[in-house]
Amino acid sequence: MKIKLKSRGREFEIEVERCESFSSQGRGLMFRSRETNALLFDFPDDAERSIHSLFVFFQFLAIWINKEGKIVGKKIVKPFRLHANPGKPFSRLIEIPFCEKYIETINYILGNENIVGKEKDL
Secondary structure, three states: EEEEEEOOOHHHHEEEEEOOOHHHHHHOOOOOOOOOOOOEEEEEEEEEEOOOOOOOOOOEEEEEEOOOOOEEEEEEEEEOOOOOOOOOOOEEEEEEOHHHHHHHHHHHOOOOOOOOOOOHHO
């Protein structure tokens, strides 16, 4: 499915895989390859939750969104970290793996054209 995001004054779409079941939300990007789809997690209410990247073997961009659809946090999460959160309540989370498919999206969201761009950086 595609969802719309607004960042830095521009709206764009990103292809995501929705994680709806408890087990898919618990698994997230764990044990997947870097070439997997971006994941979307929906939660019932805005709350402060924490994520981890245990058993995720690549870095990814986490984007936290509140119930009004505003981005309340974004962070590059490195492999095998115990804790990451935006410090603000959120109701949606998007995890975007650092891979060729999402280079332009990640670079735009982070505001730097050259953060990811060469195969060796992935």
